[in-house]
Structure formats: C-alpha cells, structure tokens
Amino acid sequence: MELTLWTYEGPPHIGAMRIATSMKKLHYVLHAPQGDTYADLLFTMIERRGSRPPVTYTTFQARDLGGDTAELVKGHIKEAVDRFNPEALLVGESCTAELIQDQPGSLAKGMGFDIPIVSLELPAYSKKENWGGSETFYQIVRNLLKDHSGESKETWQEEKRRPRVNLLGPTLLGFRCRDDILEIQKLLGQHGIDVNVVAPLGASPADIMRMPDADVNVCLYPEIAESTCIWLERNLNIPFTKTVPLGVGATQDFLRELHEVLGMEIPKSVNESNNSKLTWYSNSVDSNYLTGKRVFIFGDGTHALAAARIANEELGFKVVGLGTYSREMARKVRPAAKALGLEALITNDYLEVEEAIKETSPELVLGTQMERHSAKRLGIPCAVISTPMHVQDVPARYSPQMGWEGANVIFDDWVHPLMMGLEEHLIGMFKHDFEFVDGHQSHLGHLGGKGNQNVNQEVKTKISSDATTSNADPIWTHEGERELSKIPFFVRGKVRRNTENYARQAGCREINEETLYDAKAHYKA
Amino acid sequence: MSGATLLKESGPREVFCGLTSIVWLHRRMPDAFFLVVGSRTCAHLIQSAAGVMIFAEPRFGTAILEERDLAGLADAHDELNRVVKNLLARRPEIKTLFLVGSCPSEVIKIDLSRVAENLNIELKGQVTVLNYSGSGIETTFTQGEDGALKALIPLMPKSNQKKLLLVGTLANAVEDRLISIFNRLGIDNVESFPPRQSTELPSIGPDTKVLLTQPYLTDTARELKNKGAEIIEAPFPLGVTGSTLWIQAAANSFGIEKILVDSILNPLISRAKQALLPHVEKLSGKKLFLLPESQLEIPLARFLSNECGMKIVEIGTPYLNRDLMKAEIDLLPPDCRIVEGQHVEKQLDRVRDSSPDLVVCGMGLANPLEAEGISTKWSIEMVFSPIHGIDQASDLAELFSRPLRRHDILNPKTLTSN
Numbered sequence: 001m002e003l004t005l006w007t008y009e010g011p012p013h014i015g016a017m018r019i020a021t022s023m024k025k026l027h028y029v030l031h032a033p034q035g036d037t038y039a040d041l042l043f044t045m046i047e048r049r050g051s052r053p054p055v056t057y058t059t060f061q062a063r064d065l066g067g068d069t070a071e072l073v074k075g076h077i078k079e080a081v082d083r084f085n086p087e088a089l090l091v092g093e094s095c096t097a098e099l100i101q102d103q104p105g106s107l108a109k110g111m112g113f114d115i116p117i118v119s120l121e122l123p124a125y126s127k128k129e130n131w132g133g134s135e136t137f138y139q140i141v142r143n144l145l146k147d148h149s150g151e152s153k154e155t156w157q158e159e160k161r162r163p164r165v166n167l168l169g170p171t172l173l174g175f176r177c178r179d180d181i182l183e184i185q186k187l188l189g190q191h192g193i194d195v196n197v198v199a200p201l202g203a204s205p206a207d208i209m210r211m212p213d214a215d216v217n218v219c220l221y222p223e224i225a226e227s228t229c230i231w232l233e234r235n236l237n238i239p240f241t242k243t244v245p246l247g248v249g250a251t252q253d254f255l256r257e258l259h260e261v262l263g264m265e266i267p268k269s270v271n272e273s274n275n276s277k278l279t280w281y282s283n284s285v286d287s288n289y290l291t292g293k294r295v296f297i298f299g300d301g302t303h304a305l306a307a308a309r310i311a312n313e314e315l316g317f318k319v320v321g322l323g324t325y326s327r328e329m330a331r332k333v334r335p336a337a338k339a340l341g342l343e344a345l346i347t348n349d350y351l352e353v354e355e356a357i358k359e360t361s362p363e364l365v366l367g368t369q370m371e372r373h374s375a376k377r378l379g380i381p382c383a384v385i386s387t388p389m390h391v392q393d394v395p396a397r398y399s400p401q402m403g404w405e406g407a408n409v410i411f412d413d414w415v416h417p418l419m420m421g422l423e424e425h426l427i428g429m430f431k432h433d434f435e436f437v438d439g440h441q442s443h444l445g446h447l448g449g450k451g452n453q454n455v456n457q458e459v460k461t462k463i464s465s466d467a468t469t470s471n472a473d474p475i476w477t478h479e480g481e482r483e484l485s486k487i488p489f490f491v492r493g494k495v496r497r498n499t500e501n502y503a504r505q506a507g508c509r510e511i512n513e514e515t516l517y518d519a520k521a522h523y524k525a
Numbered sequence: 526m527s528g529a530t531l532l533k534e535s536g537p538r539e540v541f542c543g544l545t546s547i548v549w550l551h552r553r554m555p556d557a558f559f560l561v562v563g564s565r566t567c568a569h570l571i572q573s574a575a576g577v578m579i580f581a582e583p584r585f586g587t588a589i590l591e592e593r594d595l596a597g598l599a600d601a602h603d604e605l606n607r608v609v610k611n612l613l614a615r616r617p618e619i620k621t622l623f624l625v626g627s628c629p630s631e632v633i634k635i636d637l638s639r640v641a642e643n644l645n646i647e648l649k650g651q652v653t654v655l656n657y658s659g660s661g662i663e664t665t666f667t668q669g670e671d672g673a674l675k676a677l678i679p680l681m682p683k684s685n686q687k688k689l690l691l692v693g694t695l696a697n698a699v700e701d702r703l704i705s706i707f708n709r710l711g712i713d714n715v716e717s718f719p720p721r722q723s724t725e726l727p728s729i730g731p732d733t734k735v736l737l738t739q740p741y742l743t744d745t746a747r748e749l750k751n752k753g754a755e756i757i758e759a760p761f762p763l764g765v766t767g768s769t770l771w772i773q774a775a776a777n778s779f780g781i782e783k784i785l786v787d788s789i790l791n792p793l794i795s796r797a798k799q800a801l802l803p804h805v806e807k808l809s810g811k812k813l814f815l816l817p818e819s820q821l822e823i824p825l826a827r828f829l830s831n832e833c834g835m836k837i838v839e840i841g842t843p844y845l846n847r848d849l850m851k852a853e854i855d856l857l858p859p860d861c862r863i864v865e866g867q868h869v870e871k872q873l874d875r876v877r878d879s880s881p882d883l884v885v886c887g888m889g890l891a892n893p894l895e896a897e898g899i900s901t902k903w904s905i906e907m908v909f910s911p912i913h914g915i916d917q918a919s920d921l922a923e924l925f926s927r928p929l930r931r932h933d934i935l936n937p938k939t940l941t942s943n
Contacts, residue, residue, distance in 0.1 A: 001604035002589045003612060033628045035542025035661025041891030052889070052897025056870075059538040062631070062662040076537065083870060095564035096662070099595070125566060125592045426839035438780045461611035 006350050006370050008325035008388055012122035012132025013094045014039055019136040019224075020090055021053040022171045025204040026140075027086035028055045029077050031069075031104045032094035046391050047172060056080040058104075073104045075112060079192070081113060088144065089113065094122030113444070116205065118143045130223040130300070130326060133171060137200055138228045144208045144237070152237055156215050156262070163262045164194040166214040168229060168240075169221030170201040175303060175387050177201055179400035180220065184245065187403045191267065212236050216261050220244065220402070222302055223326060245402045246306030247370065248276050248314055262517065276404040278411045282315055286420070293418065296321035296362035298345065298353050298371055299386025301329020305336050305402075307366050307385050310410060312340060320360040321345060323353065325368075332402040350374065355437065361494040364418055369393070381417035435467075474503040480511040498523055528859035531845065536868025539887055540818055540843050541905075542661030544627060545574045546669025549567065549908055550719070551584040553694045556620040557723040559585040559673075560612065561659070562605060562635060574888075574905075579846030586612065590629055601635050602643075609644060609654070619652055621723035623673060626658035634732050653680065665843040667741040667820050667908065670694060674719060674745040677726060678752065681718075684728030688714035689775055690754065692746070693739030696911035697721070703738075703762070703914055709789050710781050712871075729754055738762060738913060740853070741820035743846050758851040759912040761913075763821070764828030765797045770852075793915045801832065804922035807929055809834030811882035814875075817841035817867050818887045818904035823853045825907065826884065830858050833922055837861050838879045841872060883925060900928040 013030060014322055020028035030036070037057050043178045058076045060069050077162040081089060105119020114140050122132045156163040167184060170177035178201070185195050196214040197207045211217075211232070217240035219229045227241035231426040239261050245254035255270045269275070281287060295317045295455040297307045301324045322337040323345025324330065330346045337344035345356050354374040357365060365375040365382040369390045375382035384393045385401075476484070487495050495516075502519035503511050544567055547559040561567045564689055568587035575583070588608045594601045605624075613619060621642075622745050624637045637656035644654040658664060659674035662671065674692070676682040689712050691703065702716045716727035733754040737746060740761050759774035760767045769790055776786045813835045815822040829835040837858065845865040847854075854863070863874070869890075876884060878900070884894055884901050902925055912921040 001591060001594050001601070001608050003586055003608045004565075004568050004589055005586045006572055007565065007585050007587075008566045009565075011565040013566075014569065033540045033542070033661040034540055034665065035544065035570065035628070037539045037887075037889060038541060038545075038573055040539065041887075042573055044889055044892040048892055051894055052893045057537050059536070060662065062660075065632075065662070079870075094564050096632055099632045100630060123592070124566070125590060125595060128565065309666075420749075516713060 004349075005061075008040045008348050008350070008368065008370065009129035010039075010042075010128045011095055011124050012129060012135070013092055013120075013124065014042070015129040015132025015134070016090065016092055016120055016122060016136040017043075017053055017055055018129075018133050018171045018173050019140065019200045020055060021049075022200040023140075023203050023205075025053060025087040025206070026090060027080055027084045028053075028090040029058070029071070029073075029080050029108070030055050030092055030094060031058045031060070031073055031097035031102060033096050034059045034061065036094045036096075041237055043172060046389070048391070049172070049393050054084065054086070055419075056084075060097070063357065069100060070102050070107055073102055073107055075102075077104070077108050077111060081115070086115065087114040088118060088140070090118050090120060090140070092122060092136075095124035098124050116143055129330065133224050134227050137169075137224055140200075141208055141228050142231060144205055145212065145232075146370070148212055148236060153212075162192055162194050163215050163264065164196040164213065165216045165218050165258070165262075166196050166211050166238075167218050167220055169223075169225030171196065171221070171224055172201065173387060174201075174221060174224070175300075175385070175389060175393070176399060176401045176406075177221070179398050180402040180406065182398070183400040183403040183405050184218070184220065186256075187245070187251070188258075191259070191264075193258070193262070197481065212238070214238060216240065216258065218258065223300055223329070241426065244302055244306060246406065247310035248278050248404075248407045249304060249309060251276070251403055251407065260369065276407040278314060278407040281411050285413075287316075289420075290415065290418075291316050293317045293364060294320045294360070294362045295355050295364045295366055296360055296371075297385070298323045298325075298365075298367045299332055300324060300368075301326040303386035305329075308336055308340065310407075310441060314407075315411070315414070317364070319364050321356055322349065323356070354378075358493075361497075363491075365413070366414065383414045385414075448522060453498060474508050474511050475501055477510050477512040479513045480516055482514045483516050495520075529854050529857050529861040529863050530865045532862065534864050534866045534868045534871065536871065537864075537887055538843075538867045539816070539869040540867065541666040542570070542628075543576065543659035543664030543666065543672060544625060544661075545666055545670030545905075546673065547571060547585045547625065548575050549694055550673055551671060553719055553721065554621065554723040555625060555721075557584065558612070558616060558621070559625055560609065560620045561585070561587040561625045561627055562627075562630045562637060563587055563590065563627065564629045565589050565779060567627045567629075574736075575764060575777055590633075595920045598633065598635065601633070605635070605640050606644065612864065613648070613652055619677060622654045622692050623676065624654065624656040625669075626656065626660055628660045628662050631658060631660045631662065637648075641913065655680075665820075666818055666904075667739070668743075670739070671742050671744050674742060675748050677719065678729075678748045681726045681752070682728040684730040685732055686714060686728070686730070686732070687732040688716060688727075689779070690716050690718055690727055690729070690733050690735045691716045692737050692749065694719060694736055694741055694908075695738050695913055696909075699911040699913050699917060702916060706789070706914075707775065707795075710772075710776055710779075712775065712781070713780050727879075734775070734778050736771065737849070739821075740824060740846075741851055743849060746849065746906070757929065758826070758852055760856060761821075761824040763824045763912060763918075763921060764832050765794055765915055765918045766832060766856070767828060767853075768913070768918065769794060772915075790915070797915045797918045800919035801922055804919060804926040805833050807926040808922065810836065811929065812836045812838050812879065813925075814838045814879060814881040814884045815840045816872060816876075816884060816886040816890065816904070817843045817864075818885075819907055820844075821904070821907045822885065823850055823857070824864065825860065827853055827856050828918075828921065829925060830861075831856065832918070833925070835883075838881050839872075839875060840866055841867060843867070847906070853934060887902055900930055900932050905943075 043053050091105045108117050171179050195250045197211050217229045219240045232238045241257050243254040243257050245251040259266045293310050297304050304324045308319050308322050319340045324333045325348045334344045350370040365371050366385045368386050369388045370384045399409050498517040504524050583706050626637050641654040641656045655676040657676040659669040682740050707715045729752050731753040735754045735756045757774050758777050762768040762771040822840050827838045830837050840863045872932045894901050
C-alpha cells in the first residue's frame with residue numbers, strides 16, 4: 001500500500017484512453033464502475049476538447065455483481081459497435097473490473113464482429129498511465145499488422161522516390177505533442193523527407209495498416225512509442241531513431257542520426273546552429289546573467305533528460321537536481337545525472353521532490369504541475385516542462401518544444417520566470433536603494449522573494465528562539481542576520497544552511513558577520 | 526404527487542462517484558482527513574476533480590492498493606494500519622480520520638469498520654477513526670457526504686435541549702446568514718451538522734428538530750430520526766419560494782407566530798424578487814435540460830421554472846428519493862419529465878433533439894456540448910457556491926443567466942435573429 005496525496009500518473013487504462021482518444025475511427029469499451037467516467041474531463045477540460053473520448057463505460061453497480069456482469073459487458077459492446085461503427089474496437093477494464101475477472105476482451109472476440117478487436121490487459125495494481133499508453137499503442141499496431149509479411153521491400157533510393165518516415169508517440173494529454181509534430185513535419189520537409197503516418201495522434205486503424213510503407217520510424221516520445229518501434233524493427237525491419245529533437249543540440253543530433261539511418265548525405269546546414277534563435281539569444285550580452293543559474297529539473301524521462309542537456313549546454317545553467325517519476329526511464333536518467341555530478345531522484349512522491357527542491361534552493365524549477373505548486377509555496381520561479389500539466393500549459397498559441405522553433409519557445413518559457421538581464425544587474429548594483437526593496441521581482445508578478453522573505457523571517461525568529469534552548473545550534477547575532485539579509489533572497493536559504501553547517505563544524509556558538517565570510521571562503525575553497 | 530412523469534433509465538452513466546464529496550467535505554472540517562482506501566484511479570479521480578488547484582497540502586489522500594495487498598486480506602489490514610500511523614505521525618493536527626471505502630476495497634472486501642475499530646483502540650482517543658463508502662458501485666457524487674455524516678452520528682452527544690439542527694454542508698457565509706434569520710424569528714438554539722470542526726459535534730435528542738439543507742442526505746436523515754430527532758418536511762432552500770417555505774416550515778414547527786415570520790421574511794422576499802428581475806428577463810422562456818449529477822436537479826428545476834420562467838425539457842437525477850423530494854415534486858409544473866438513472870448516449874440524443882438553451886451537466890460533458898453550440902453549467906458548481914437562502918436567489922439565478930449572456934456577447938448574430 002502506498003500513501004499518495006497527488007499522483008504524477010493515472011492508472012494504466014487512462015494511458016489506453018489517451019491512445020484511443022488520440023486516434024480516429026476507433027472505439028474503446030471500458031469495463032468500469034460509475035465514477036471512472038471522470039477520465040472524460042481530463043480531455044474535455046485540460047485540453048478543452050470539443051468532443052467526448054470515444055469510450056463506452058459499462059458502469060456496473062454493486063447490484064450487478066451478484067448477477068451476470070458478462071451479459072452487461074456484451075450488451076455494451078454490441079451497442080457501442082452499432083452506434084459508433086468503428087474500424088477497430090479496443091476492449092479493456094479498469095481496476096475494479098480487473099478484480100471481478102469478466103475478461104471482456106475474450107467476450108468481445110466471441111461475438112462475431114468482422115472488425116479487429118484488440119483486447120487490453122493492463123494490470124492496474126502494478127502499472128501506471130504511461131505504461132498503459134505504451135502497451136495499448138503496441139497492442140493496436142501488433143494486432144493490425146500481425147499478418148503483414150514483413151518481407152524486405154525496396155529502399156527509397158531503389159524506388160527513386162523521396163524517403164518517408166512515420167512519426168510515432170504523440171498523444172493527447174502529452175506535453176505539446178500537437179505542435180511538436182507540426183514542427184517536426186516542417187523540419188523534415190526542409191530536408192526532403194516525407195511523413196508517411198503520424199500515430200497515434202490523428203491516425204485511424206487504416207493509417208496504422210500503412211505504417212510498413214515507411215523507411216524509418218521516428219520515435220518522438222519513447223514513453224509511448226519505444227516498445228512499438230522495437231517490435232516494428234524486429235518484425236518488419238524498420239529501423240528507428242533514438243534521439244529526441246528537444247533543444248538545439250539534440251535537433252542537430254536527431255537530423256544527423258536520421259540522415260544516417262536513411263543513408264542520406266548530411267547537409268551542411270545541420271551543423272549550423274543558427275537555425276534557432278536560442279543559440280544567439282543565449283550568446284547575447286543580456287544572457288550573461290544566466291551564467292550558472294541553479295536549476296532543479298523533474299518530469300517525465302524524455303523531457304527531464306532534454307531539459308538537463310539544454311540547461312547545461314545551451315543556456316549555461318547549473319543543474320542542481322535531476323529526476324523523473326517514470327521508473328521505466330530511470331536507466332537513462334541515472335547516468336545523465338551522474339554526468340552532471342548528481343544523483344538522480346527517481347520517485348513518484350511529490351513531497352520527496354519538494355524536499356529535494358528545498359534542500360538545493362534552486363533559482364529556477366523546471367518541473368510538472370506538482371512542482372509548480374511546490375515552487376509557488378517556496379517562492380521560487382518555475383516553468384512547466386512535462387506532464388502532468390494544468391489547463392494553462394495547453395496554450396492557444398503555437399508553442400512546440402521540439403525542433404528549432406521548440407528551442408525558441410523553450411528559451412522564452414524558461415527564462416521569463418527569472419529576473420531578466422539588465423534588470424537583475426541593476427537590482428544587484430542598487431540593492432541598498434529604497435526602490436529596490438528586498439525581494440523585488442520582475443513584471444511577471446509571481447510571488448518571488450516576497451513570500452520567501454516572510455518565510456525566512458518566521459524561520460529566523462524560530463531559529464533564534466530555539467537556539468537559546470539548544471546547545472547544538474549556533475546563534476545568529478544581530479550583525480550576522482543583517483549581513484545575511486544583504487544576500488539575494490534566492491540564495492539566502494542556502495547560505496544560511498551552509499553557514500550554520502560551517503559554524504557547527506568549526507565549533508562556533510555564534511554566527512556574526514565574520515563567520516558568514518569565513519563560511520563563504522570555506523565553501524568557495 | 527403532482528403531474529410529473531417519473532421514468533427510469535439504465536445504461537452507461539456519466540456521474541461522479543461518492544469519493545468526490547471529499548473535495549468539499551475536507552474544506553468544511555479542516556481538522557479532518559479523508560483517506561481513500563482504493564486504487565490509483567481513485568487517487569487520480571480526486572486529483573482531477575479538485576483540478577490540482579488546491580495550493581495547501583491537501584487534507585485527503587489515497588492508500589493505493591498494490592498487487593501484494595490483493596494477495597492476502599490480513600496483509601491489507603496490516604498495511605492500512607502502517608499507512609495510517611505514518612500519516613498521523615506526519616500530520617499530528619488531524620482530529621478525525623475518515624477511512625473512505627472505494628470500489629476495489631469493497632470488491633475485495635476490506636473490512637474498514639474493523640480497521641477503524643482497531644485503530645480507535647490503539648490510538649486511545651487522540652484521533653477518532655471512522656469509515657464510510659464512497660464507492661462508485663454503491664454511491665453517486667453527493668451520496669459521499671451522506672455516508673460521511675452518517676458515520677459521525679454515533680459520536681453525537683445526547684441532549685434534551687430544544688434546538689434546530691441544520692443538516693448538510695453549506696458555505697460558511699450562507700450558514701451564518703440563515704442562522705441569523707432563525708435567531709430573529711426567536712429560534713436561538715441553532716446548530717449545524719457537519720460542524721466547522723469535526724470534534725465539535727452538535728448534540729441530539731428528542732427535542733431536536735432537523736431541517737435538511739441538502740436533498741441528498743437520505744441515510745443521515747434516517748439515522749437522525751432513529752436518534753429521536755424530528756425531520757421537518759419542507760422543500761429545499763433554493764430560490765425565494767423554496768427558502769421561504771423552508772424557513773416557514775421550521776418556524777411552524779417551533780410554533781412561531783405567522784405574523785412575526787411574515788414581518789421578518791416579507792422585506793427579504795420583496796428585495797430578493799427585485800434582484801431576480803434582470804435574470805428572469807434573460808432566463809424566461811428559455812429551454813433547460815438537467816443531466817443527472819448532484820441531486821440538486823429537482824429543486825433547481827423547480828426554482829428555474831417557477832421563479833425564472835424557464836421551460837423544463839427534462840430533469841435527470843441519479844436516483845430519486847420520493848420521501849425527501851415529495852415537497853419539491855409537488856411544486857413542479859405539471860407534466861415535468863423526471864428521469865431517474867441514466868443512459869448517457871440516449872440522454873444526449875434527447876438533448877440534441879430538444880435543442881435546449883442551457884444544459885446543467887457534469888464536467889466531462891460541458892465542453893463537448895458547448896462545441897455543439899449548447900450553453901452549459903457545471904453541476905458541481907452548485908455544491909461549492911453559496912446558493913442557499915432567500916438572499917442568494919439572485920446569485921443562484923445569475924449562475925444560469927451568465928452562460929446565456931456570454932453566449933449573446935460572443936454570438937451577436939444569434940441575438941438579432943432571435
């Protein structure tokens with residue numbers, strides 16, 4: 001049993017719903033009790049979708065349990081097929097239905113429909129949403145293409161046509177997938193590469209049947225598409241790309257990898273970094289203030305990994321924390337963290353993440369909706385980089401994360417929550433002026449240092465009064481406190497802790513102005 | 526009963542389960558904690574229903590069942606014990622802990638009452654542990670509150686005082702206002718259930734007269750009756766008429782002179798009717814379709830038709846308690862169609878066929894209906910907003926007139942063609 005307050009991922013059938021709702025001409029019969037229909041609001045409210053998910057819930061009740069729930073399931077399946085006339089039918093169950101073992105998939109297969117029926121087994125008590133999405137996509141592809149011969153076909157060169165690829169993995173409720181695929185299609189178009197099928201987002205079962213016509217699969221969201229890509233490679237000999245084009249460097253690497261897999265000449269432009277404004281904006285003098293900004297990163301595996309690379313290599317930040325809630329991605333995130341001198345935080349407890357943020361006192365948090373709340377409480381600026389997300393993270397404007405334009409969007413989204421260049425310098429220079437009161441923030445008007453200052457104030461008095469009764473903790477003198485208050489609010493917590501640690505080590509009972517500078521020299525050394 | 530047509534329908538539903546009540550109950554009793562014993566779906570449901578919009582650490586959580594918990598029931602009890610103790614260590618301010626049953630915990634038959642009993646013995650009164658079910662196979666949306674209140678009743682102290690007990694969660698401001706009106710009528714001893722602190726339960730006895738503020742408290746009303754209390758029969762306090770009849774019923778029951786009641790209520794009534802006018806102008810003649818969700822559908826339809834002039838196409842309700850709803854149904858216009866239960870597809874077909882001007886519905890259906898050009902109102906707003914009482918009648922009407930006004934602002938052509 002696991003105690004959860006907020007959770008990063010829903011149950012696996014929510015992942016299946018994401019696939020079903022992303023696709024066209026598909027219907028999902030979900031054996032589930034009343035209440036599980038809440039899932040509809042994820043799509044119709046977070047994404048403001050104008051249509052209901054193509055899901056029929058069996059809505060069984062306690063009084064049905066004594067009778068024949070199997071008949072109830074069959075009734076709903078028949079009604080759904082008659083009403084919606086899908087090209088293929090998904091059949092599965094939610095956590096409660098799993099316990100009563102009606103096996104709706106087998107029931108559906110025995111009903112004599114002439115459409116493909118994909119039966120889903122998604123263990124609700126051990127797996128989660130992304131796994132469910134991945135498994136559902138894989139089962140759909142495998143079921144629809146299982147009779148495909150997989151014989152080697154002619155290459156694009158032999159057929160004297162442009163190369164074509166499938167874009168795999170985008171789904172509804174994914175982070176900016178809708179815009180990413182447009183951006184990647186544009187990017188591929190510039191390099192003379194055609195897109196064969198985009199799936200699951202926007203694909204019908206008939207489109208899935210056309211997937212073998214592609215020369216290469218582009219795995220855009222490994223959480224959803226990797227297992228399908230592996231199956232297609234093994235069974236239909238379609239290779240797939242491993243680089244996710246998030247950020248300037250990764251977009252370049254992605255293009256190189258794709259050209260290589262397709263056997264194409266790598267054009268010079270790939271190595272030119274001026275395809276995105278991120279590179280120049282990052283080099284511009286105004287970005288000097290970004291040097292070594294300490295960021296904490298947490299999200300799904302793909303976006304967290306990409307964020308770490310962009311932060312470190314393209315924006316000149318210092319990554320002070322890196323983690324993911326996707327255990328499936330832990331194997332990739334751990335070495336990436338290690339390369340940055342960190343230990344990866346792999347957890348699905350948002351309180352543990354909040355603790356880690358507090359501990360590292362970053363200047364910026366790149367996280368999910370949960371971290372946005374934590375950061376708000378701590379008074380630290382935050383940008384959302386990954387699901388789970390809020391309705392505000394589904395903007396009306398075009399806002400991709402992938403490719404060149406995605407890098408531009410990322411620059412803006414991550415940098416704007418911070419105080420900006422000259423603004424920060426001026427505040428640093430004139431921090432004793434009355435206009436630049438402590439905790440001044442940029443025009444964005446988030447809580448910033450103000451709240452943090454109050455928190456510190458409370459903590460301060462608490463520490464001081466506690467200190468009189470405890471021998472272990474050093475006491476801050478008036479001078480020490482005054483000097484500490486001159487330190488910018490966003491590092492003050494860290495400095496306070498470091499100084500106290502230093503004082504304890506050095507056996508100081510009091511922390512005065514000098515202790516603060518001693519500690520500073522100690523940690524710099 | 527009046528000429529209302531009562532129909533039943535079954536099929537796929539689009540109604541929240543009883544767990545969702547936690548979203549307002551935890552705000553009502555800030556010293557209580559609601560621990561759902563369920564699956565990841567339950568956790569995700571409450572999180573989604575609450576919109577991940579609660580900034581403080583929530584006063585509800587989920588003990589998520591995992592595969593090994595399903596393997597042996599004894600283990601599940603031990604595990605739950607461990608989780609509860611961890612939680613209480615982390616949150617020492619909790620005074621009442623509700624263990625909330627869910628679909629999976631009921632299907633695998635975890636005996637939450639036994640777990641609660643054992644924990645109460647171990648915790649020696651530091652924390653009171655109670656249990657109720659919010660499972661979707663047993664309860665719909667607002668029935669969760671009924672379960673939670675019913676679980677508190679055995680803890681209510683006995684009393685022989687004459688008092689009025691308002692039962693059902695109200696917004697604090699509305700509750701204060703209603704109590705002050707009763708005080709003016711000379712009913713001084715007015716208490717509320719649930720109370721604002723879970724530990725300050727009102728006492729109950731043969732001289733307790735109960736006035737229900739919400740229509741979904743079937744079990745609670747029955748248990749209070751079993752404790753000797755008298756349930757005052759009245760329509761529910763929505764709109765001017767409903768609220769007036771509701772207050773009058775209490776006043777009658779306390780033997781208050783009609784002349785005093787009228788002298789206090791009449792000014793409120795005429796002021797409220799004045800405030801209603803602009804909304805009546807907007808709502809009058811418009812067609813309304815209510816899909817089942819909160820159990821407030823029948824009182825809302827009564828208010829919107831009788832006081833705001835709307836035409837009722839259909840009133841959906843998750844279940845129909847004929848006793849509690851009798852006074853309401855009697856006030857409905859003749860030939861009103863009330864449909865108990867739901868077949869969501871067929872019901873939506875009827876919505877489209879009747880092209881209503883406004884649909885009251887759950888959160889999952891609102892945007893799809895808006896996309897079809899039908900204005901909507903979320904049912905869940907009715908359980909969060911201060912809508913009860915005479916003074917709130919125009920605020921209540923405004924909840925329905927606003928979507929129509931907005932529609933007109935954004936679609937001026939429709940305005941001229943009408």
